[in-house]
Amino acid sequence: MANMSLKKVPMPEQEPDQRNKNFKEVALGYEENMAVEEAERCIQCKNQPCVEGCPVHVKIPEFIKLIANRDFEGAYQKIKETNNLPAICGRVCPQESQCESVCTRGKKGEPVAIGRLERFTADWHMKNNEDKIEKPETNGRKVAVIGSGPAGLSCAGDLAKMGYDTTIFEAFHTPGGVLMYGIPEFRLPKEIVQKEIDSLKKLGVKIETNMVIGKILTIDDLFDMGYEAVFIGTGAGLPKFMNIPGENLNGVYSANEFLTRINLMKAYDFPNSPTPVKVGKKVAVVGGGNVAMDAARSAKRMGAEEVYIVYRRSEEEMPARLEEIHHAKEEGIIFKLLTNPVRIIGDESGSVKGIECVNMVLGDVDESGRRRPVEEKGSEHVIDVDTVIIAIGQSPNPLITSTTEGLEKQRWGGIIVNEETLETSRRGVFAGGDAVTGAATVILAMGAGKKAAASIHKYLSEK
Amino acid sequence: MNEILEKKQLNPTVKMMVINAPLMAKKAKPGQFVIVRVDEKGERIPLTIADYDRNKGTITIIFQEVGMSTKKLGTLNVGDRLHDFVGPLGKPVEFSKDTKRVLAIGGGVGVAPLYPKVKMLNEMKVPVDSIIGGRSAEYVILEDEMKKVSENLYITTDDGTKGRKGFVTDVLKELIEKDNKYDEVIAIGPLIMMKMVCNITKEYNIPTMVSMNPIMIDGTGMCGGCRVTVGGETKFACVDGPAFDGLKVDFDEAMRRQNMYKDMERKVLENYEHECKLGGILNG
Numbered sequence: 001m002a003n004m005s006l007k008k009v010p011m012p013e014q015e016p017d018q019r020n021k022n023f024k025e026v027a028l029g030y031e032e033n034m035a036v037e038e039a040e041r042c043i044q045c046k047n048q049p050c051v052e053g054c055p056v057h058v059k060i061p062e063f064i065k066l067i068a069n070r071d072f073e074g075a076y077q078k079i080k081e082t083n084n085l086p087a088i089c090g091r092v093c094p095q096e097s098q099c100e101s102v103c104t105r106g107k108k109g110e111p112v113a114i115g116r117l118e119r120f121t122a123d124w125h126m127k128n129n130e131d132k133i134e135k136p137e138t139n140g141r142k143v144a145v146i147g148s149g150p151a152g153l154s155c156a157g158d159l160a161k162m163g164y165d166t167t168i169f170e171a172f173h174t175p176g177g178v179l180m181y182g183i184p185e186f187r188l189p190k191e192i193v194q195k196e197i198d199s200l201k202k203l204g205v206k207i208e209t210n211m212v213i214g215k216i217l218t219i220d221d222l223f224d225m226g227y228e229a230v231f232i233g234t235g236a237g238l239p240k241f242m243n244i245p246g247e248n249l250n251g252v253y254s255a256n257e258f259l260t261r262i263n264l265m266k267a268y269d270f271p272n273s274p275t276p277v278k279v280g281k282k283v284a285v286v287g288g289g290n291v292a293m294d295a296a297r298s299a300k301r302m303g304a305e306e307v308y309i310v311y312r313r314s315e316e317e318m319p320a321r322l323e324e325i326h327h328a329k330e331e332g333i334i335f336k337l338l339t340n341p342v343r344i345i346g347d348e349s350g351s352v353k354g355i356e357c358v359n360m361v362l363g364d365v366d367e368s369g370r371r372r373p374v375e376e377k378g379s380e381h382v383i384d385v386d387t388v389i390i391a392i393g394q395s396p397n398p399l400i401t402s403t404t405e406g407l408e409k410q411r412w413g414g415i416i417v418n419e420e421t422l423e424t425s426r427r428g429v430f431a432g433g434d435a436v437t438g439a440a441t442v443i444l445a446m447g448a449g450k451k452a453a454a455s456i457h458k459y460l461s462e463k
Numbered sequence: 464m465n466e467i468l469e470k471k472q473l474n475p476t477v478k479m480m481v482i483n484a485p486l487m488a489k490k491a492k493p494g495q496f497v498i499v500r501v502d503e504k505g506e507r508i509p510l511t512i513a514d515y516d517r518n519k520g521t522i523t524i525i526f527q528e529v530g531m532s533t534k535k536l537g538t539l540n541v542g543d544r545l546h547d548f549v550g551p552l553g554k555p556v557e558f559s560k561d562t563k564r565v566l567a568i569g570g571g572v573g574v575a576p577l578y579p580k581v582k583m584l585n586e587m588k589v590p591v592d593s594i595i596g597g598r599s600a601e602y603v604i605l606e607d608e609m610k611k612v613s614e615n616l617y618i619t620t621d622d623g624t625k626g627r628k629g630f631v632t633d634v635l636k637e638l639i640e641k642d643n644k645y646d647e648v649i650a651i652g653p654l655i656m657m658k659m660v661c662n663i664t665k666e667y668n669i670p671t672m673v674s675m676n677p678i679m680i681d682g683t684g685m686c687g688g689c690r691v692t693v694g695g696e697t698k699f700a701c702v703d704g705p706a707f708d709g710l711k712v713d714f715d716e717a718m719r720r721q722n723m724y725k726d727m728e729r730k731v732l733e734n735y736e737h738e739c740k741l742g743g744i745l746n747g
Contacts, residue, residue, distance in 0.1 A: 171549070171681070171683055172681065173500060173507075173546075173547045173549075209547070210547050210548065210549040211549075212549060212550070212552065212682075212683055215490065215550065215551055215552060216486055216487055216490055216550070216551065217486070217490075237683070237684070237685040238684055238685065239685070239686070239687045241687070241697065243697075247690075247697070248690050248692060248697060248716055248720070250719060250720060250722075250723045251723075253688075254686060254687040254688075256685055256686050256687065257680060257686035257687055257688045260680055260681065260685070260686055261680065265506070265507070265680065266504070270727065270731075271727075271730055271731045271734050272504070273504050274504070274505065274506045274531055274532055274731045275506050275507075275680075276724045276727035276728070276731075278723065278724070278727075349719070350716070350719040397683065397684055397685065398684075398702075399683060399684065399702070
């Protein structure tokens with residue numbers, strides 16, 4: 001008999017006042033009984049809209065049924081059939097706009113907590129079972145994967161399983177891409193990412209760090225070296241700025257820089273880790289996506305007294321995950337909505353002392369399907385801050401497109417691919433994830449990595 | 464890979480290292496830079512490529528020991544390996560085929576990034592006059608190397624212990640006023656020196672290339688920490704530079720940004736020196 005409670009089983013979490021002072025994970029995860037209770041809320045409907053709502057078509061009702069039957073390992077294996085990185089997806093996927101948004105239970109009350117259950121399953125497996133990874137027999141054919149973020153990791157994993165001699169080239173000194181440098185520890189513990197990377201290595205994937213493709217080697221060089229196909233999963237790493245006065249004052253960061261200093265370079269451990277970051281007492285984060293929430297909550301944890309999210313639309317239009325917005329508010333982040341910066345103000349030494357903003361009102365619906373914010377005349381006002389973090393988005397890095405002849409790209413930088421095969425305008429070169437779509441989500445990038453691996457296999461089989 | 468093959472002290476604070484990096488040596492070009500990490504926890508330190516040898520597969524770096532990380536780098540010896548060595552990064556410099564005569568100016572450790580450019584011009588058979596300077600005699604580096612690739616080499620020191628007493632800008636003014644015709648000036652050194660040089664060359668309307676070395680993390684365009692304003696536009700030194708049109712660079716902003724972490728850098732250095740002392744005592 002299904003559990004007909006209208007609400008999800010609550011997620012145990014660190015108390016807001018405690019967690020906004022540490023970098024430990026906010027959500028603590030379901031215990032076994034909680035997971036079973038929540039799994040019983042799934043009514044196993046026949047049409048399974050959730051599976052359609054998932055970019056990688058995880059067999060959601062099936063794994064949830066296994067949880068309800070307390071076969072946690074079976075549930076894990078069921079997810080793994082279509083998703084290589086469940087511990088990560090359970091934590092960072094925007095479930096409310098994917099699987100959970102179409103859940104039948106969501107028509108009346110809250111949808112089934114699919115994300116929480118996925119996370120529980122992955123964590124349970126990690127705690128209780130050793131992964132028996134066997135290195136598949138190699139077919140001796142070399143494939144290069146550029147970038148070790150979600151797209152590259154999932155592409156390399158699938159290729160290795162099919163027997164390809166796969167090498168990942170990573171520009172940073174640590175693999176993981178945005179999972180390492182971008183998403184903070186309190187949302188995605190680095191240990192989990194490391195485990196996924198380690199299991200790829202066990203599958204035989206080679207990872208070469210400190211390799212900036214486009215500089216030390218071009219894609220043509222890779223073909224000359226005997227790689228028969230290349231996957232570009234270089235993400236969207238180029239930070240956007242607003243082009244308003246004062247953006248080069250001391251104390252203005254891109255969210256990329258701020259988060260990279262803290263996450264990858266461990267500036268939270270300064271001076272034990274020598275890379276510094278200046279957080280200041282009052283911080284304004286401009287933007288309304290997950291990156292903005294991550295930056296704001298990191299600033300708070302680094303000791304900032306007041307942290308503002310400055311966003312030009314209303315909360316309804318915010319692209320961040322609901323859970324992150326909710327957590328940010330609980331942690332004391334102050335939301336300045338319908339507010340748009342027009343100028344950053346500096347003191348006589350060139351450091352930030354304030355941000356001048358105007359109020360916005362929502363006008364007609366624009367091409368993004370959201371109501372366009374319009375400036376309210378005469379509403380200029382200054383918020384006193386000493387740090388400004390710009391988190392208004394990233395675009396793809398041109399290092400590869402500018403050094404590869406015949407690789408076509410969109411005007412805004414995205415690599416152009418055949419949507420079915422993810423092959424680019426260069427034969428044998430495939431691309432996916434943010435490098436193609438512009439900044440999107442971890443799960444979409446992983447889906448693209450998988451799709452590309454299948455296409456590469458098809459391409460090489462026919463070659 | 465990344466093994467230190469040679470190490471030389473060029474002056475009390477500047478060291479040179481030749482690094483085994485065959486792949487990078489194939490691709491490196493004048494004007495590019497590398498990023499080095501000394502150890503597991505280390506900062507990412509951007510350093511200019513001072514020279515490269517494609518046949519031997521080596522990259523030469525020259526660095527001044529300023530903060531904790533460069534001091535730590537300086538303690539490594541021949542046979543040690545750099546934990547991380549990334550590059551070549553940045554845009555290589557380009558010179559027009561019509562270039563007839565160039566004046567190269569280097570201050571302090573800035574002579575290190577200047578040298579490969581002058582060497583390149585020399586290989587292109589473009590005559591170069593060079594001015595190199597330092598605080599005092601011992602701070603003038605790469606004198607012999609620069610002499611080999613320059614038609615005339617002028618040396619200045621602040622205290623007159625070598626060459627002429629004064630600044631590189633004094634010689635620059637004289638050379639221009641003596642009617643020497645230069646198609647281009649290259650100036651690399653402390654920001655204040657590059658600013659002074661550009662103030663002069665602007666008057667005479669001589670195109671001037673400078674090389675910026677701002678604070679950066681990844682060196683691939685990802686963080687935007689290395690923002691430089693050039694001609695009113697924001698550029699990233701790591702991917703758009705490090706060489707820029709000096710007549711358009713906002714040096715005051717660059718100097719201000721350079722000082723952003725001064726206090727914190729000092730703290731790390733003090734801790735490090737304290738630990739070294741302590742280590743010295745404990746090790747007897």
